[in-house]
Amino acid sequence: MDINNIISPQLLDAFIKFGINVLVIILKIVVVLAIGLLHVAYATYFERKVIGHMQVRLGPMRVGPHGLLQPFADGLKLFFKEDIVPANADKVVFYIAPIIFMAASMVNLSVIPFSYGFTIADFTISPVIADINIGLLFIFAMAGMGVYGIFISGWASNSKYAFLGGLRSAAQVISYEIAMGLSLVGVMIMAGSLNLTDIVRAQEESVFGMFAIPQIVGFIIFTIAAVAETNRTPFDMPEAESELVAGYFTEYSGFRFALFFLGEYIAMIIMASMATICFLGGWTLPWYITQVVPFINYVPGIVWFLMKVYACIFFYYWIRATLPRYRYDQVMGIGWKILIPVALANILITGLVKIIMTMYGA
DSSP states (O other): OOGGGTSOHHHHHHHHHHHHHHHHHHHHHHHHHHHHHHHHHHHHHHHHHHHHHHTTOOOOOSSSGGGTTHHHHHHHHHHHSOOOOOTTSOHHHHHHHHHHHHHHHHHGGGGOOOSOOEEETTEEEOSSSOOOTTHHHHHHHHHHHHHHHHHHHHHHTTOHHHHHHHHHHHHHHHHHHHHHHHHHHHHHHHHOOSOHHHHHHHHHHSSSSSTTTTTHHHHHHHHHHHHHHTTOTTSOTTTOHHHHTTGGGTTOOHHHHHHHHHHHHHHHHHHHHHHHHHHSOTTOOOHHHHHHSGGGGGSOHHHHHHHHHHHHHHHHHHHHHHOOOOOHHHHHHIIIIIIHHHHHHHHHHHHHHHHHHHHTTO
16 A cells, blocks of 8 residues: 555655654754763862862872772762652652752753754754753753752751751842843843844854853853852851751762762753853854854864853852852852842942943944
8 A cells, every 4th residue: 555645755755854853853952961870970089180180189099090980889889779768758849859959950961062063965954852942041940940859858857957948049049140131131131032043143143252251240140140040169058067067958869869869960061051042152153263263163063062061160169269258148148239239230220331332233
C-alpha cells in the first residue's frame, strides 16, 4: 500500500519535521544536562584547587593525576553513603525538599542561550532548549522557587540549626532578589526585551559592545546580589558553619546532601551565565576588539561565552578565599539600605537617559 495514498506529502513532511524537532530538543536536553553536571563536578575541583593555591596549599592531589578524578570519587562516596532521616522529621517533606531545590536550579539551564542559532540541511538549530520571550522573568521565577526547597528542608528536619538556616535563607533571598531584579531593569530598558538572545544582540549593536560599561552600577549590584542569592561567602548565613553547623541541610546526608550541593553549584553557574548574557555581551565581543584583532572573529561564540562564565565563577572562589562572613544584621543592611536604593536610582537615571535619547533620535 502506497503511503502517499493515505497521507498527503505535505502532512508527511510536517510529521517528519516534527519528529526531527523533537529529537533535536531531546538531544539538546541530554547535552545540556550532561555538560552542566560535568561542570558542577569540576567546579568543586577547581574551587578546592584555586583556594588551595591562594592559601599556599596544593588542594586535591591523591585521586588521579593532580587529583583530577577527585570529583568522581566524591560523587561515588556520596552515592553509597547511608541516608539518615531524623526520627521526628516530617519524612515526606524531608524527602522532596532537596529535589525541589535541585529541580528549580536545573530548569533554568533550559532558557540559557549559548550562541546564535545555525542552519543545517534546512533545519535551524538554536543552542538553547527553550528560547522564550520572558527568559529573564522565568529565571527569576525558578530562582524564587528554589528557596522553598531550602526553607521546607529546614522546617522538616525538626532541628533548630536547620530551621534557623531556612529562615535566614528565606529572608536573604527576599532581600537580595529584589535588588537583583532592580539591577536588571536598566538592562531591560536598554535592550527593550526580556528575551536573553535579544539582550545579547542589543549589546552587540551598542556603542560599548556590552552593558557592563553604561550599566556599571547595575552590574556591581547584580554581582553582589548574585553572591548573596547563591548563599556563597561572605553571604553564606543560611549555612554558617560557625554557629549553625551546616544550616538548612544539617540533617541531610548521602545522596540527598549531594542534591543540595548540586543545586547550589548549578545556581552559581546560572548566575555567572546571567552576568555574561546581561552585562558582558554573552558570546559576542565588542566591535572595537574585533577590529583590532580580526582573527578572533573565527573563534566560535560559545568559547567566549564559556570563558566569561569561568571568569565569573573564578570571582566566586576569589571572594570566598578573601572575605570573612558578614554578620546577619550587616547582610540585611547591605541589601535594604544600600543595594535597593542605589538600584532604584540607577533605574531612574537609565530611564531619563533613554527618554532623552529617544527624543533626539539617538
